[in-house]
Amino acid sequence: MIPRFLSDFVGLIFPQVCLACEQALGRGEEYLCTNCRMQLPYTDYHLLSADTNPLSRRFWGRTPIRHTLSYLRFLRRGRVQHLLHQLKYRGQRDVGRVLGRWYGHELAQHNFQFDLIVPVPLHPSKLAKRGYNQSDPFAEGMAESLRIPWHAAGLRRIEHTDSQTRKNRLERWENVAGVFEVAALTLIQGKHILVVDDVLTTGATLEACAATLLAAGAAEVSVATIACADR
Ligand SMILES: [Zn+2]
Structure with a gap:
């Protein structure tokens, strides 16, 4: 202090x-x-129906996802890239917390309701290197505004994935399926879970998390990220 x-x-x-x-x-x-x-390039996708939300299309349809939400549009060399860089590599957890708070507030005003927020977990080796999961402060900020709990260890990674670059979508999916496990079954069963991450690109990781949660007994899964990038 x-x-x-x-x-x-x-x-x-x-x-x-x-x-x-x-x-x-x-x-x-x-x-x-x-x-x-x-x-800031706000997406305002929460104002669209699932049919018109362009992010919903990134999910295959094999895993039903209730709401697909992303606060900002990721543009290279823009403000959002700078913010995410601060969050991931400069230890600025406030970036995640404050954006989570603002987005949660916006969603609450539009009557979005979830029971529990679970961040996409980092692999333990990455966690050890960075010292924190960049999705945690975003989860924390959203939970605060939505007045619901969040659980940092709701999901766990069970194996390391190879670099996802230069893989097509199917390969990516196969690469992430079976990567996560639910750490606290009783917490998620029968609940509407909001899975959060920093950036949405293909959606493969979020989809793997959603599939894992649904298989473990979650009633519904929605996803929200700080930003979404073009694939
Ligand atoms: Zn400024």
Whole structure:
């Protein structure tokens, strides 16, 4: 814990900066400057029906997913890439927490309801290297706004997957099927589970998580990510 006078002093020399553009934050601004907050590429997919939501199409239909949600559109070299880089490689867990809080608030306003949030787990070797799962703070922030619990260890990885690059969709699916297991059966049985991750690309990992949860007795599964990228 840094003494108050010291943190005030540090704040004078290194003012708090926007997590997306690194400009100094003004009075009343927290985490993101007003400009970035207004200009983030929000998908607003939660306003669409499942038939018109373009993300729903990324899932094969073999695993029923109730809501497919993603807060932002991932654009290379844009604000969202910068935010995710801060979250994953710069130890800025606040990025996940605050985006989770805002998104959860937005979903709550549109009457989305879930029973429990479960983040996609990182492989233990990656977890040891990074020190934390980047999906955890997002889960935590969403849980706070949606006023529901989240469980960091709801799912576990049971084997390592090879690099997913240069694999087609079928190979990717086979690569991730059988990778996860449910850690606490009684927690998920009969519940509507929201699985969260940082980025949605093919959806293969999220689908494997959803299939695992449904097979273990979850009533329904929805997915939400901070951002979605083109495949
Ligand atoms: Zn900014």
